[in-house]
Amino acid sequence: MVDSSTDSSTTAVGFAKYWLMVQRRWLPASAAFSITFLLVAWGISRQKPIFQAEGKLRFERHSPTPSLTGVGKEIGSLEPLAEKSNPLATEAEIIKSIPVIRETIAQLNLRNEAGKLVTVQELLKQLTVVEIKGTDILKIEYKDADPKRAIAVVDQLMEIYLKHNVLSHRAQATAARKFLEQQLPDTENRVVKAELALKRFKADNQVVVLEQEANAAVESGVHLQRQINDKESELAAVRGEMGSIQQQLGLATSEAVGLTALSQSSGVQAALKELQSAETQLASETHRYRENHPTIQGLHRKIADLRLLVRSRVEATPGGNPTTSDGRLQLGDLHQSLTKQMVNLEGQQQAIVQQLAQMRKQQHISQLRSRNLPHLEQQQRELERKLQASQTTYTQLLQKASEIRIAENQNVGNSQVVSQAVVGDTQAQMKSVIMAAGLLGFLAAASTVAMLEAIDRSVKTIDQAKKIFGWTLLGAIPRIGQAKQGRSLPEAMMLPLVVRDHPRSAASAAYRMLQANLTFVSSSDHPLQAIAITSSIPKEGKSTIAANLAAAFAQLGKAVLLVDADLHSPDQHRIWNLSNEVGLSHLLVGQATLRSAKREVLPHLDVLTAGVLPPNPSALLGSQKMIDLLEQWEAQYDFVILDTPPLSIAADAPILGRAVDGLLMVVRPGKLDQRNALFAKGCLEHSGQRVLGIVVNDITAKYEPESAYYFMDIPALSSNLRAAPTIDR
Secondary structure (H helix, E strand, O other), X not given: OOOHHHHHHHHHHHHHHHHHHHHHOHHHHHHHHHHHHHHHHHHXXXXXXXXXXXXXXXXXXXXXXXXXXXXXOOOOOOOOOOOOOOHHHHHHHHHOOHHHHHHHHHHHOOEOOOOOEOXXXXXXXXXXXXXXXXXXXXXXXXXXXXXXXXXXXXXHHXXXXXXXHHHHHHHHHHHHHHHHHHHHHXXXXXXXXXXXXXXXXXXXXXXXXXXXHHHHHHHHHHHHHHHHHHHHHHHHHHHHHHHHHHHHHOOOHHHHHHHHHHHOOHHHHHHHHHHHHHHHHHHHHHOOOOOOOHHHHHHHHHHHHHHHHHHHHHHHOOOOOOOOOHHHOOOOHHHHHHHHHXXXXXXXXHHHHHHHHHHHHHHHHHHHHHHHHHHHHHHHHHHHHHHHHHHHXXXXXXXXXXXXXXXXXXXXXXXXXXXXXXXXXXXXHHHHHHHHHHHXXXXXXXXXXXXXXXXXOEOOOHHHHHHHHOOOEEEEEEOOOEOOOOOEOOHHHOOOOHHHHOOOOHHHHHHHHHHHHHHHHOOOOOOOOEEEEEEOOOOOOHHHHHHHHHHHHHHOOOOEEEEEOOOOOOOHHHHOOOOOOOOHHHHHOOOOOHHHHOEEEEOOEEEEOOOOOOOOHHHHHOOHHHHHHHHHHHHHOOEEEEEOOOOOOOOHHHHHHOOOOEEEEEEOOOOOEHHHHHHHHXXXXXXXOOEEEXXXXXXXXXXXXXXXXXXXXXXXHHHHHOOOOOOOO
């Protein structure tokens, strides 16, 4: 999550930087603003006055006529069809459409200066239709030299659009009504077909209420199964009783039935009695006659005939068996009773078996019906859904058809006039013109500032200097003649030696900061006793900084020697108002000594001027003599400061940098450009110099977003820089 305070501070810093650019370029920016403003104002004043008429239309989100669900969505609805389209923008395009514009031109007979009818393109150039944000209102504007004609055009446009809007909605209603009337017969046929299909289904499958039938089928199945179980138990009991009787009789059921039939047959029993009588007679006559006696023979023949008669009558009796012995043809009362009981049980058994078969058949049919019930229910639900859908559609179409007939006869659109056309205030228009000219002038001024800043490659601020060089910032010297609050000092105080002449000024405090920071840069491993001060190009103030820094060290009671080693364009004799007849060049060639050449300008501060300018300064400064002199000076003084020429003029600074404890680079914003700065940095880095840091000179507080930082008390700034690492380069 981004902190809002961070965003506001970043915006404030960005605005402050741009304001500094405006302050630097205020003169060309003012010129650009003035010229642009005057040209725009002059151009507008040359034109004829143009009047702008304005009218407003309000739109309803939906038409007041009934909605047509499923038929073109809604009549007059402003809902967009495209995902990101704007309904009001669509209506604006309709207002600007060619048919509406042509009808407006024809109704008003609009003609141009040549007397010809105005073309559609000419009218559209003066017409504007815009949406008022946050509302459902369109604003229609038309510009014309004649205010009455401007009002007439706007009013006529709105009138024609409203008429087209009503006709469009009526056309939609008519089309919808025709569509509904075409759909009604087909929908009604679908309802009839669905009803017939459901009726046929119920008739074919004998369906009344399937849910009740399913419940009844379950109950009937349980009851039927209980009856089957009872019948099976009854059948088992009958079969058990039949088995017991069969064991008593020793006969099968079929034999018992046959014997019962024979015992009840009168013919069989009569023949059997005659046979028994003949056999009895034969047994009686056998005692009286021999076998060959005619009576005996006759009885044998009679018996044989009777037996044949019995067999024939047995065969003729239903269920009779001819092989049955004669003794079984007559049963006793017990046997007859048992046999009759067996026959009755056989009848009961057959009846029970038939009943069971019928019950099982009924159970099977019921089970098949039960299994088919879910499928029948599904078919019935599908048919009912189709019928319901058809009925619902038919009902809705009937209702919508009735509604659309009413809507078709209504002359109501979804838009209305909010305000008739009026001409805008001319004074307000003039204010708008002035504001437009001022805005264009402001843009021209801003563009001028941005262009000049882009073209200008100079170093402008302390931050730029720090980014380009990448070395420690040891000091920031304000512009001489500027107080802490930015007010100018008296003319007498605008001298270069502010440390000596104005010890309480902001510039003097800045030099003491520089002196303190150099003290903190010094360490036991790299003690600072001799330093060289240089710059990238001339006019950056290196000589002034060297003089004031030497004075700041001397005020601490240290013995300081300030040497003007710029043998190309020396300045120390001018700064201290000294003679330059004898100086460093004389010491290097052995024509003078330090005692005779130096001048004491302040307590503890001696100045050695450059002397006569030699033809080859680099050879002298790079000689062993110069190294020997430096060693002698370091033995005599606590601090030695060398004022060397700029790096763009000569390589003297890198030559002397090898013999001293470090180099101090002076940077002056507004004077130094990035190309020379990078060149100077490259020279020092490639030569392996130990660069102590940079001193930014001639700082203007109003051009620095954080200018107050550079005018803090010396102890505060020094404590902040105490831990700053020294850079050996």
